[in-house]
Amino acid sequence: MESVAGLTPWRSAAAQVLVSNLDSPELEPDDLHHLQRVLRLRVGQEVCATDGAGGWRSCAFSASHELEALGEMHQELPPEYPVTVGFAVVKGERPELIVQKLTELGVDRIWPFMAQRSVVRWDEEKTVKQLERLRRVARESCAQSRRLWLPEVGFAPDSTRPGRAERLASFEQVRDSGAVLANMGGSALKRADRIVLVGPEGGWDLAESEGATCVTLGEHVLRAETAAITAGVLLTALRAGIATENLR
Numbered sequence: 444m445e446s447v448a449g450l451t452p453w454r455s456a457a458a459q460v461l462v463s464n465l466d467s468p469e470l471e472p473d474d475l476h477h478l479q480r481v482l483r484l485r486v487g488q489e490v491c492a493t494d495g496a497g498g499w500r501s502c503a504f505s506a507s508h509e510l511e512a513l514g515e516m517h518q519e520l521p522p523e524y525p526v527t528v529g530f531a532v533v534k535g536e537r538p539e540l541i542v543q544k545l546t547e548l549g550v551d552r553i554w555p556f557m558a559q560r561s562v563v564r565w566d567e568e569k570t571v572k573q574l575e576r577l578r579r580v581a582r583e584s585c586a587q588s589r590r591l592w593l594p595e596v597g598f599a600p601d602s603t604r605p606g607r608a609e610r611l612a613s614f615e616q617v618r619d620s621g622a623v624l625a626n627m628g629g630s631a632l633k634r635a636d637r638i639v640l641v642g643p644e645g646g647w648d649l650a651e652s653e654g655a656t657c658v659t660l661g662e663h664v665l666r667a668e669t670a671a672i673t674a675g676v677l678l679t680a681l682r683a684g685i686a687t688e689n690l691r
Contacts, residue, residue: 495593
């Protein structure tokens with residue numbers, strides 16, 4: 444399949460969907476609704492099916508509202524290295540905004556966590572529901588932004604089950620992963636910094652920031668959601684080799 448106007452092949456399709464099996468790609472009800480009612484795809488238009496782990500396949504939207512495989516399966520390599528943004532949970536729909544934008548930017552792991560000064564407190568039941576919702580947001584944003592790699596949402600210390608943690612991580616858990624803390628007066632973010640934690644609106648507790656490596660995300664005080672998104676911009680720009688001074 445040829446790329447269109449310089450786009451990679453999977454980005455030149457009319458739409459992208461995530462499927463569980465590329466051998467026999469099937470549409471989820473929500474994806475079918477989106478293709479049929481929102482995008483109003485015509486019969487025969489091209490759809491890129493991806494498994495969210497770098498695999499993709501060109502398909503056609505059929506008259507029976509199914510995916511008809513057109514070509515072979517392909518496998519893209521993952522990014523050079525994963526980048527991670529952790530954020531102290533915030534009020535309202537702002538966690539969804541953070542996950543949406545970090546997914547679009549190409550952040551690989553997104554870790555909501557609880558800090559000492561976090562105003563929001565999720566109990567176990569709410570945590571399960573919130574993580575499920577945030578993963579749906581990541582899935583939708585992955586398709587919208589034409590990503591082939593679905594980000595992990597949730598801190599999972601057990602590497603055999605990446606991204607499937609159903610409990611909210613504590614600050615201590617995410618800090619011990621080799622993270623740096625976003626904080627005013629910190630040093631400039633470097634390419635070697637690959638995990639950035641963003642604190643709550645009230646800032647870090649002294650016990651959390653003492654002895655930690657701190658990095659700055661700019662000269663102004665940012666809202667929690669703005670700081671998380673900015674961290675994602677800087678991390679992915681550094682990985683791509685874009686000079687950070689060009690982002691100021």
